[in-house]
Structures are given as structure tokens and as C-alpha cells.
Amino acid sequence: MRILKTRQYELVEAKDIPDPFPPYAILSHMWLSPKEEITYQDFKSRKEDIENDVYKQTGWAKLKRYCDRAARDGWDWAWMDTCCIDKTNPADTQEAINAMFRWYQNASICYAYLGDVDAYGSLEEAGLIDQDHPMNEDLDEMPGMIPVPGAATNHMRTAVGRSLVNAKWFTRGWTLQELLAPRYLVFMDKSWHRIGTRESWAAEINEASRIEPKHLTTFKPTDFTSCSIAMRMSWASSRYTTVEEDETYSLLGLFGISLPLIYGEGRWRAFDRLQRELIMVYTDDSIFAWKLSETNQGFIRLQRQGQKPGLGILAPSIREFRDASQIQSFGYYGHKFEMSNLGLKTNARRWKCHNDHTKLLIRLNCGPEPKAHTGIMLRYAGEVFERIMDSELHDTRNFERSRDWIGVQEKEGKDIIIRAGNFRGPLTGPSIFTLRHPDEITVGLKYFMDFNVPLMSRKLELLDEVSLLGRLQLQRNELLLQPNQLMFANIELQTGEHQSRWNVLININENGFPSVGMASQEDRGKQLGDPMSEAKRKYENLAEDFHDQAQSEGCLPLIVETKQGISVNVHLFPRPPRERSSETTRDGEVYIEMREYTLKIIGKEKKDLNGSKQPQSSS
Known part of the structure; x- marks a missing residue:
């Protein structure tokens, strides 16, 4: 365990720390971007910049003000995770995460820094102080901020308490154990003013995190009769971490156990x-x-x-x-x-x-x-x-x-x-297909089958584009399919007096993999006819066949040729998703984004191969 000398801003390695281990302050905070925080490597490679105070990162200002505050309160030693852990060293990271709860528990004081809480600003906004009020006093020493049991509403506490409850600090995964482990925790606002202890804000903490006040001072990782596993899990259920595995690793101290860390x-x-x-x-x-x-x-x-x-x-x-x-x-x-x-x-x-x-x-x-x-x-x-x-x-x-x-x-x-496990990968979201085709090709009605429903309930249905347009703000040439669904699009090619008809089929399997193909309406020796009339069963059989083929080796042809010697083919290619007000689902820190594709329907005359005709290309 490394610690900082607060007055010199100096990082001291474990072998150089006095014995017995000195009392120390510890910081609980939300990380800035990795580029802004001061890391262990910065202390090793930029010693002159530290000594000359030329760091420009926001994290350096935070580190200095933390050390200054701790020194002002009488602490010569302090710990801060950004620079006291060598995150490039897996063994160092493993040790730190498994020992984190104990390190916070052993600290003499924990400063919980709420960078988005402006205590004086809240009081000024509520009209409880004016701009001429000196703003260098710790608020927990103001009489108006001291909680009085059974007293009438305290307006100063109410104003600051609203900001505290909404602090992002209560939404982060690692700060849960940092709230419960220390013997003494004091909240600091953005300007490093003390605004009160964990116990003095117990009611607000309960509102922000659903942790009852009794657990703030009596919590023991291995005592499940007073605080069950389910209860602890509920406290963490609304919190998030930047690294997805940390959603679990940040809980280890709450249960008094260790696990090997397997990032990835x-x-x-x-x-x-x-x-x-x-x-x-x-x-x-x-x-x-x-x-x-x-x-x-x-x-x-x-x-x-x-x-x-x-x-x-x-x-x-x-x-x-x-x-x-x-x-x-x-x-x-x-x-x-x-x-x-x-x-x-x-x-x-x-x-x-x-x-x-x-x-x-x-x-x-x-x-x-x-x-x-x-x-x-x-x-x-x-x-x-x-x-x-x-x-x-x-x-x-x-x-x-x-x-x-x-x-x-x-x-x-x-x-x-x-049966034990319910492991799954990220949820598969819907896919949007943007149709592109030349003027000679007309796209008619569209139909779909949902393979998520039981076999006896599956049927061919007309695609309701109107509802999709309103719900997801799709364009007229866009189609949306959910995983495990298949869609028909009737297309017609007009060449002089002749008309040729095909079906473009788009299939999305349950894992989100797309497949496309073409089927002639002259298949099996005769036209399939109207999909919603007597030919419905034929379309459903074709859909079943293509859905099964898309899961195995076979697939429908991507190119067909008309009796007039014109070939029509389909081409599918991914496209970058555009910003849209869609119903993107949040699952932990993972957003279930829609995948987008361009589906081109291309018509060419056979003579194009010899270069004598220009292709009827997609627009």
C-alpha cells in the first residue's frame, strides 16, 4: 500500500512507509477522464513537473486540494486511488481491489468529495445567504446546518440536502463500499467545504441509496442476519461502473470475500x-x-x-x-x-x-x-x-x-x-434496413413472420409501417426487424412492356445476424399469388425454409435473371448508425443499439457484362 505525504505531494512506496503504519486520510471520489487524473506513472515520470507545480490536468488540482485539506485538518499521510495504485500492474490492481474495503475501514478519516455539489450556491439560490457572505467557512459548523432532533424544518439543511441527494457520487459502484467501510466519513462539496458527516445526513443517504441509517454505523461484511445478501445487492442495483466487470468487483468488500480479477x-x-x-x-x-x-x-x-x-x-x-x-x-x-x-x-x-x-x-x-x-x-x-x-x-x-x-x-x-446459471451475452437489438433501388424497380407491400412466437401461432402478417414510422421516426425507405424475424418485400421490375416480380427476403436470427436472398414469384412452376390470400401458406413455407437455411449452409440466391435477360440482385452492407430518438435499451452500462444496413436492389441488362449498356444502378 502506497500513501502520499500531504504537505509535499510526494508519493511514498510501501517499503519506505514508517513502522508502525501511520494514521492516514483516504479519499472517496468520482474519477475524471483517465487523461485528467494523476496516475502512478505520472508520479514516476514527471517528478520535475510535480516539484515545479506545472501540472495542468484537472486531476492535479483535485489531488492538491485534497492533500491541502487533509494537511489543514492535521493529517500527514493520505491515500488516493488514482495515484496510489499502479493500474498497469495486474498484481497491484488485484491486491488493491481485494483489500479496498479494509483500507477504507482502517483509515482515520474518509473525505467523500462531491464534485457536483455547490453548497454555498444552493444556499444563495434559496435566498438564505447573499453574495457578500464570506464563503470560506465549513458549513457543518454553521448553527443552521446542525441537525436538531424534533426541530422544525431547517431551511439551510433542506437546501444543501437536495443537492446532496442528487449527487452522482451515489450512482457509482465503487462508492458504495466507500460509504459503508470508514469509521468516520465527512462529505466535502466542490470547493472542499465540509458539509457534514455520514451520520448527520443519514435521512438523505437513505433517500439517495435506500440504505437505512442503522447500517451506516453497524455494517459488518460477514453479518448477514442484520443485513442480508439480497439487501446489499439492492443497494448496488442502481449503481454503475465505467468498467463492466467492476460492477461485481466493487462488491467484494461488502461480502468479505476475494475473487480473482478477470478483466475481459x-x-x-x-x-x-x-x-x-x-x-x-x-x-x-x-x-x-x-x-x-x-x-x-x-x-x-x-x-x-x-x-x-x-x-x-x-x-x-x-x-x-x-x-x-x-x-x-x-x-x-x-x-x-x-x-x-x-x-x-x-x-x-x-x-x-x-x-x-x-x-x-x-x-x-x-x-x-x-x-x-x-x-x-x-x-x-x-x-x-x-x-x-x-x-x-x-x-x-x-x-x-x-x-x-x-x-x-x-x-x-x-x-x-x-439449474444454476442464467449467463447471457449483451442483448441483441433491432436492425434497420435502408432500401436503395433504381426507378425501374418498384417496392410493393411488405410482410413479416415472427419466429419468437410458438410454432402453432406463427403466421404471415402485413408489415405496419405507419406505427413504426411514428414510434421510431423511420424514413419511408427504411424497414425495421427484431431478432428472430423475417420479412418479405414484393418488388417489380418494369422493362418496356414486360413486368417481372420477385420477393426480397430479409432474415434476422436470434443473435442478430442478417441474411438476404431473392425468390421469384414464378417459383415451383407458378406464381405464388397474393401473400394474404390463397398463397399465404406458400409464403409461410418459403419463410420457414429460408429461416432454417439461414441458420445452416444453404441460402436463397442473391441474383435472379428475367426472361428478358435482365439480372436483378441484392447487396447488403452495414452502415454507421445515425443519431435518432430511438428506444435504445439500457442494460447496466451497455446500450442495446440498433444495427443499420443498406440493402441495394440492383438491376442490370445481360449486355452490361460486355460493356455495351449502362447498368440500371441503385440510387
Whole structure:
């Protein structure tokens, strides 16, 4: 662990720190851009710039004011993550992240710097001070800022408190453990004025982070009876990190565990590893008391419609715990569970559905209040159970009194195995195709089939361009397709007195991969006819065939030739997405962006190959 000398702005290596380790201040803050922060490498390579005070980065000003403030308050030593960790050294980063909670816990004082909170500006805006008021005093020493229990509304505290609640500091992943670990934490505004301690702003912290005041001073990483796993997860469920794996790694100290850091594994694998470690180390089954977030509901619904496995017992992401802030752990009480390569093995108390013996409800030793045990719904799926996709947790008292559910007797209650993981990659968004074609080609009606719905419900439907235009602000020549959908576009080529008709087919598989092809309306010896009349089944068969072929080796031809010797072909190429007010979905820090393509329909006469005619090119 390296630390800074506050009065010299000097970085001291671990081997040069006095023994015993001196008392030190520690900083909790939001990072600026990497170019603006002062790093460990800066201290090593730009020593003269530091000594001559010629740094121009914003981060240097922050570091200096932090050290000046700590020195003014009597601290000779200070720690700051930007420069005290060598982030180019994986071993150094690994040590720091696994020790971070302890380092904040051992600090004598933690300064929480809120760079977007202007305390004096808030008071001036509220008319509580004027411009002539001296603005060099720490606000927590003003009588009007001192909380008085049972007193009437304190206008100064109210004005500053509004800014504090809205501080971005409460939205970041790493600052959660930095809020809970220190023995003494004081908030600083943008000008490094003290505005009060963690305890003095307990009500505002609860509003900003849903952390009850009692946990601010009694939190222990390994005490789950007073603060369950689900509750801690809920505190983190609305926070974000710049690096996606840090969404999980920033939680390690909150649970008193260590994990190897594997940057590049992605947020879902990292969170899956965390849950498996918690199951192995602790007996708190509130880790299963989660509900599907709106984003994951949509994704897993598509999985099930595509005949994919159902839900596992582990949460797909931290977002699933958003509503778990009131879940308490009731302790062990004979309930056991363990993880294996088959899934979660448990002997939890359970009920089976009278009308559907494949359905099962198991009871967890947790809930919103004593005796109100939480239950989760399962379905038998071969050799293991899977979790039924659900957007709610169940109160098991309702099932104890229900005639539709039968309690499984203890002698029948053998251990069951529940499928574990719900890992997935980023969500696949819709794709937009911009059509380009020459004047001789007319694009007619468009139809689509949705392969996300069950087989018996699939049907060819007319594409409703009007609703798409209004919802996504598409242009007239733009088409939108969701993953696992296929679209027909009828096209007609007019050459003199002759007309030729084809169908352009666009298929998007469930992973977002596009395929295009052409099919003549003279296929199979006769015209297919009107897609919405007697020929509908033929179009549906063609759609099924192309959708299947697009998943394997085969595909429809990209070029066809008319009886008049004119060839028509399609060409698909990606294009950079444009800014549009679309319904881009946020999933953690990942935005599910639409992919965009240009689809050219090109008509050429056969003589073009010899150079005697000009091509009828796309516009």
C-alpha cells in the first residue's frame, strides 16, 4: 500500500512507509477522464513537473486540494486511488481491489468529495445567504446546518440536502463500499467545504441509496442476519461502473470475500462467479430472492419462446435485486443448499401444485418480515428443476392455506436440484434496413413472420409501417426487424412492356445476424399469388425454409435473371448508425443499439457484362 505525504505531494512506496503504519486520510471520489487524473506513472515520470507545480490536468488540482485539506485538518499521510495504485500492474490492481474495503475501514478519516455539489450556491439560490457572505467557512459548523432532533424544518439543511441527494457520487459502484467501510466519513462539496458527516445526513443517504441509517454505523461484511445478501445487492442495483466487470468487483468488500480479477470476462460471468462464491461460503439463501428486471424479462421471454432452457436459480444481473431492500435473512434453521456442476442442491421446504405436479414452490429462509417467508416457483424440466420466469416473489403463507398446493411431507422431501446459471451475452437489438433501388424497380407491400412466437401461432402478417414510422421516426425507405424475424418485400421490375416480380427476403436470427436472398414469384412452376390470400401458406413455407437455411449452409440466391435477360440482385452492407430518438435499451452500462444496413436492389441488362449498356444502378 502506497500513501502520499500531504504537505509535499510526494508519493511514498510501501517499503519506505514508517513502522508502525501511520494514521492516514483516504479519499472517496468520482474519477475524471483517465487523461485528467494523476496516475502512478505520472508520479514516476514527471517528478520535475510535480516539484515545479506545472501540472495542468484537472486531476492535479483535485489531488492538491485534497492533500491541502487533509494537511489543514492535521493529517500527514493520505491515500488516493488514482495515484496510489499502479493500474498497469495486474498484481497491484488485484491486491488493491481485494483489500479496498479494509483500507477504507482502517483509515482515520474518509473525505467523500462531491464534485457536483455547490453548497454555498444552493444556499444563495434559496435566498438564505447573499453574495457578500464570506464563503470560506465549513458549513457543518454553521448553527443552521446542525441537525436538531424534533426541530422544525431547517431551511439551510433542506437546501444543501437536495443537492446532496442528487449527487452522482451515489450512482457509482465503487462508492458504495466507500460509504459503508470508514469509521468516520465527512462529505466535502466542490470547493472542499465540509458539509457534514455520514451520520448527520443519514435521512438523505437513505433517500439517495435506500440504505437505512442503522447500517451506516453497524455494517459488518460477514453479518448477514442484520443485513442480508439480497439487501446489499439492492443497494448496488442502481449503481454503475465505467468498467463492466467492476460492477461485481466493487462488491467484494461488502461480502468479505476475494475473487480473482478477470478483466475481459464481462459483467455476467463476473456476477455469476460472485454468486457461486457466496453460496459456497455463506448460508444466506436471500441470494435467491430476486425478481426479473424489465430488460431481462424481455430477453428471457424470447429465450423460452425459442424453446431454450428456462431460468436458473442465479440472478442474471445485479439489477434483479432492485426491489430487495427489505429482504431479511432468517438464519440457517436446518435448511441447506450447495452448488455442484448439476446445479443447486437443496432440501428446502416445498409445496407442489395440485393441478400441475411439474410445478413446485420452495421456501427460502428470508423475507420482508419475520414469519413472512419468501417463496420461488419452479418447474420440473427433465432431470432438474428450473425457475419459472416470474416478476414477483411469493409469500409462502398464502400457499400453506391454499387447497391448490400440497405440502410435501418431510419423508418425501428428498433433495432437489435446480439449474444454476442464467449467463447471457449483451442483448441483441433491432436492425434497420435502408432500401436503395433504381426507378425501374418498384417496392410493393411488405410482410413479416415472427419466429419468437410458438410454432402453432406463427403466421404471415402485413408489415405496419405507419406505427413504426411514428414510434421510431423511420424514413419511408427504411424497414425495421427484431431478432428472430423475417420479412418479405414484393418488388417489380418494369422493362418496356414486360413486368417481372420477385420477393426480397430479409432474415434476422436470434443473435442478430442478417441474411438476404431473392425468390421469384414464378417459383415451383407458378406464381405464388397474393401473400394474404390463397398463397399465404406458400409464403409461410418459403419463410420457414429460408429461416432454417439461414441458420445452416444453404441460402436463397442473391441474383435472379428475367426472361428478358435482365439480372436483378441484392447487396447488403452495414452502415454507421445515425443519431435518432430511438428506444435504445439500457442494460447496466451497455446500450442495446440498433444495427443499420443498406440493402441495394440492383438491376442490370445481360449486355452490361460486355460493356455495351449502362447498368440500371441503385440510387
